[in-house]
Amino acid sequence: MSDVVMDQVVAIVTPFARNKEALQSVGPDSTFLQDLQVSSSRLVDIILAIEDKFGIEVDDTEADKINTIGAAVSLIKSKQTH
Amino acid sequence: MSTNIRRVVVTGIGAVAPNGHGIKEFERALRDGVSGIRFIPRLAELNFRCQVGGVPQGIPEVAPKYFSEDELLAMNEAMLYGCIASIDAWRDAGLEVPARDSQEVNWDSGCVLGSGLSGIDTVGGMLVPRIDAGKVRRMGSTMVEQTMSSSISAKLSGLLALGNQVTSNSSACNTGCEAIHDAFYHIRNGLAECMVAGGAESASPYIWGGFDAMRVLNDTSNEAPHKASRPMSASAAGFIPGAGGGALILESLERAEKRGAKIYAELISAVVNCGGHRLGGSMTAPNSVAVQRCIRGAIAAAGIKPADIDAINGHLTATMADPLEIRNWAAALECPPDKLPFVNSTKSMIGHCLGAAGALESVASILELKHGFLHGSINCEDVHPEIAAFSDRIVRKTVDRQVNILAKTSFGFGDVNGCLIFRRWQ
Numbered sequence: 179m180s181d182v183v184m185d186q187v188v189a190i191v192t193p194f195a196r197n198k199e200a201l202q203s204v205g206p207d208s209t210f211l212q213d214l215q216v217s218s219s220r221l222v223d224i225i226l227a228i229e230d231k232f233g234i235e236v237d238d239t240e241a242d243k244i245n246t247i248g249a250a251v252s253l254i255k256s257k258q259t260h
Numbered sequence: 261m262s263t264n265i266r267r268v269v270v271t272g273i274g275a276v277a278p279n280g281h282g283i284k285e286f287e288r289a290l291r292d293g294v295s296g297i298r299f300i301p302r303l304a305e306l307n308f309r310c311q312v313g314g315v316p317q318g319i320p321e322v323a324p325k326y327f328s329e330d331e332l333l334a335m336n337e338a339m340l341y342g343c344i345a346s347i348d349a350w351r352d353a354g355l356e357v358p359a360r361d362s363q364e365v366n367w368d369s370g371c372v373l374g375s376g377l378s379g380i381d382t383v384g385g386m387l388v389p390r391i392d393a394g395k396v397r398r399m400g401s402t403m404v405e406q407t408m409s410s411s412i413s414a415k416l417s418g419l420l421a422l423g424n425q426v427t428s429n430s431s432a433c434n435t436g437c438e439a440i441h442d443a444f445y446h447i448r449n450g451l452a453e454c455m456v457a458g459g460a461e462s463a464s465p466y467i468w469g470g471f472d473a474m475r476v477l478n479d480t481s482n483e484a485p486h487k488a489s490r491p492m493s494a495s496a497a498g499f500i501p502g503a504g505g506g507a508l509i510l511e512s513l514e515r516a517e518k519r520g521a522k523i524y525a526e527l528i529s530a531v532v533n534c535g536g537h538r539l540g541g542s543m544t545a546p547n548s549v550a551v552q553r554c555i556r557g558a559i560a561a562a563g564i565k566p567a568d569i570d571a572i573n574g575h576l577t578a579t580m581a582d583p584l585e586i587r588n589w590a591a592a593l594e595c596p597p598d599k600l601p602f603v604n605s606t607k608s609m610i611g612h613c614l615g616a617a618g619a620l621e622s623v624a625s626i627l628e629l630k631h632g633f634l635h636g637s638i639n640c641e642d643v644h645p646e647i648a649a650f651s652d653r654i655v656r657k658t659v660d661r662q663v664n665i666l667a668k669t670s671f672g673f674g675d676v677n678g679c680l681i682f683r684r685w686q
Contacts, residue, residue, distance in 0.1 A: 219401040
């Protein structure tokens with residue numbers, strides 16, 4: 179089932195993903211570092227892009243817990259409902 | 261010349277120049293006298309006196325052929341120019357660009373890739389504004405790798421899996437020649453078999469502004485960009501800033517022959533020195549004694565006689581220093597004006613590419629040696645009266661001429677000098 183927020187997160191992550199094949203089968207459980215092979219230093223940039231896209235603020239503690247696409251989607255949705 | 265020294269040859273070249281990207285396009289532009297100087301609206305908006313410059317064209321369009329989306333997010337202009345020129349040179353040398361996920365390291369290969377002010381566009385456009393606004397957190401992850409002095413060489417080392425010395429030098433406008441000098445000795449001393457050597461500079465108002473403020477740029481030709489860069493001309497009124505990247509693949513002759521590489525030329529000597537801001541030298545003016553020592557030192561190290569030099573690719577920026585440079589050459593070679601080697605200035609077409617200048621002009625010199633021509637030095641139809649006696653030695657229109665030994669010189673702020681001597685490979 180299509181999830182608009184997830185699609186937007188995938189779009190944000192796409193330029194940073196060095197494993198383009200993994201993007202074809204990306205899902206909530208896809209990990210940024212292992213599956214998508216995003217450089218660990220670039221996680222900071224993904225968080226900034228998420229903040230800009232969704233108009234939210236993500237503190238460093240929350241950012242440290244975002245390891246998967248699904249975790250990012252859950253955090254975004256939780257902040258959007260507040 | 262001692263017979264047991266390691267000989268160093270050029271097996272690949274790459275150019276990202278204002279008048280052409282790639283050695284075929286660059287050579288054609290040099291032969292045809294194509295100026296890469298254009299009007300730059302941004303400089304007019306910023307109230308620069310000089311509103312023209314040399315900027316490589318079409319690079320953002322070709323960049324995705326060289327770099328991944330992820331890599332491009334962390335590469336500024338100087339990094340693009342330097343790395344594209346280097347990758348082109350690497351491929352030109354018949355070497356393979358390794359896969360990003362390969363596990364092989366080229367332990368015998370390194371690089372010296374310099375710049376005058378690497379990353380200043382990133383510093384001025386992103387780093388300073390965001391920090392001053394209290395938004396350090398908003399800078400993202402790529403500031404350090406784009407602003408550190410070694411940004412270009414550090415990036416290239418990953419692209420080519422270089423495992424030997426990887427560094428970036430800086431010596432103002434002598435940076436390109438110095439990089440080639442340093443890489444030459446690294447190979448000659450037996451520390452590496454192959455080095456990428458060159459320089460890159462971005463087309464940033466933050467670089468060019470300092471020169472505009474000093475009034476050393478030509479502000480009289482904003483309406484005629486192609487006429488603006490006028491080395492050795494009576495109507496020269498300052499240099500024209502340029503940008504780009506140039507790279508040479510230097511290799512030990514032994515390895516080049518072993519792998520059957522094509523050889524463009526031999527680098528038979530390289531000398532750098534400084535005038536110490538004495539004897540007329542200063543931060544901005546050359547000490548002529550030092551310039552002549554540099555040239556004579558390079559000739560001695562090459563084991564040749566002054567008369568063996570067939571052509572000079574000068575520093576020749578189109579400032580008041582041009583006549584002095586010509587006179588220094590004549591003094592160093594102890595020759596009358598009509599015996600001076602033929603001389604030209606690549607800057608007449610590409611402007612002064614600062615940290616990339618010596619590298620791009622070395623690429624031009626090697627193309628001339630390899631293909632038997634000397635490019636015309638455009639815009640000096642009115643030779644400066646102080647060097648009128650040398651008029652016949654200034655190459656003003658491209659000529660087919662097989663030269664065997666060519667000297668490339670660069671000079672820079674800080675009173676620094678560099679002289680490279682290349683010999684045609686036969």
